[in-house]
Amino acid sequence: MERLILHYDMDAFYASIEIRDKPYLKNEAVIVGQKVITTCNYEARRYGLHSAMSVVNAKKLCPYGVYLPVNKEKYIKEANRIKKLILKLSSKVEFIALDEGFIDISDYKDKYKNLNSFAKKFIDRIFIHTGLSCSVGIGYNKLSAKLASEINKPNGHYIIRNQEEYKLYVYDKDIKILPGVGKKTEEVLRNKGINKVSEILSYNLLELQGFFGYIKGQLIYEYALGIDYRKISVDSQHKSIGNEITYNNLITDISLIYKNLDEIFNETFKRFKEKNWYGKTVTIKIRYSDRTTVTRSKTSEKHLNKKEDFKNIYEKIKEDLIIKNKVLLLGVSISNIIEENRQLSFDSIGKLKKKKLIKELKDKINYYEDIFK
Ligand code: TTP
Numbered sequence: 001m002e003r004l005i006l007h008y009d010m011d012a013f014y015a016s017i018e019i020r021d022k023p024y025l026k027n028e029a030v031i032v033g034q035k036v037i038t039t040c041n042y043e044a045r046r047y048g049l050h051s052a053m054s055v056v057n058a059k060k061l062c063p064y065g066v067y068l069p070v071n072k073e074k075y076i077k078e079a080n081r082i083k084k085l086i087l088k089l090s091s092k093v094e095f096i097a098l099d100e101g102f103i104d105i106s107d108y109k110d111k112y113k114n115l116n117s118f119a120k121k122f123i124d125r126i127f128i129h130t131g132l133s134c135s136v137g138i139g140y141n142k143l144s145a146k147l148a149s150e151i152n153k154p155n156g157h158y159i160i161r162n163q164e165e166y167k168l169y170v171y172d173k174d175i176k177i178l179p180g181v182g183k184k185t186e187e188v189l190r191n192k193g194i195n196k197v198s199e200i201l202s203y204n205l206l207e208l209q210g211f212f213g214y215i216k217g218q219l220i221y222e223y224a225l226g227i228d229y230r231k232i233s234v235d236s237q238h239k240s241i242g243n244e245i246t247y248n249n250l251i252t253d254i255s256l257i258y259k260n261l262d263e264i265f266n267e268t269f270k271r272f273k274e275k276n277w278y279g280k281t282v283t284i285k286i287r288y289s290d291r292t293t294v295t296r297s298k299t300s301e302k303h304l305n306k307k308e309d310f311k312n313i314y315e316k317i318k319e320d321l322i323i324k325n326k327v328l329l330l331g332v333s334i335s336n337i338i339e340e341n342r343q344l345s346f347d348s349i350g351k352l353k354k355k356k357l358i359k360e361l362k363d364k365i366n367y368y369e370d371i372f373k
């Protein structure tokens, strides 16, 4: 596989948090929602309950279920804890909702040759730290990873290694399985007698574009084939830039270790400066011959972009580090990045910029509100 994408999705997220916090609910059907079900656990789903169903109807089907109000604040806190945990694994992460996200794990290809055990480890690690279960899909692009995470839900994983495996999996599945097939698209497809994914391909690209328009038509066509070039869109907050060097010969001379580390810092800063970014955190990573890895970070309160400021942080980390010899790998990174310094006072930036910032902030607020409609 060229690229490797992992998609995770927490299981019955809101309901699982409530059950974790009230263990006596463990074997009950648990429903979260006011008038309408926001989500329910898998026990409740056995009665035919699902999100968006009215609570009145749900109570008819499942009168002995435990019906709980929505506690958004708690769920956001939990989501943030999970995100932090995942960012420890990789910074190439795109969080697409409170309880799900994509991670580019291409770099882990060599380290974890066995993808099954990698997926299991991921699920275990989330559970150990949060007491919550999730499902994982690993694929060769976002599309295949997303579909894969649904396959063994809850608390399971699946791997779709390539396009052939993707086509084999989707060909007899209902069209609704494809992202992008909403109500409207579904109706058009069904009216043409297309119910299974493979049946989409009884039409060619041009015909599909005729039905749905240029972009949507191409999307449906590509998704039916398992083609998806979308990249992981890393939130700038989680961007990081860094350099690592793995040495062929162990370094045993302490002064050489420091010298090399300084060079890596300089190289990292050079790349950071080219982007014209601002950052807060510096991290030093050292791996020893026994494969133990030490990472130490320090974070400034403000976003910085001057070399001397980063250098100060970097030197402070070095002071606290007790570096042993027999070093295998050295790395330095800068993270917690933004593309412009939002800490500038509003007076010191131009009117246009002000407008842009306010709009961005508003969009952000709307985005969060939308999730919790
Ligand atoms: P989902 O991941 O869609 O659902 P889920 O995590 O409850 O269950 P699953 O095991 O199938 O993944 O959504 C995540 C959370 O988002 C969910 O717990 C409740 C919330 N949510 C809404 O607020 N509105 C909605 O319309 C949906 C579908 C979910």
Ligand code: MG
Binding pocket: 009, 010, 011, 012, 013, 099, 100
């Ligand atoms: Mg979920």
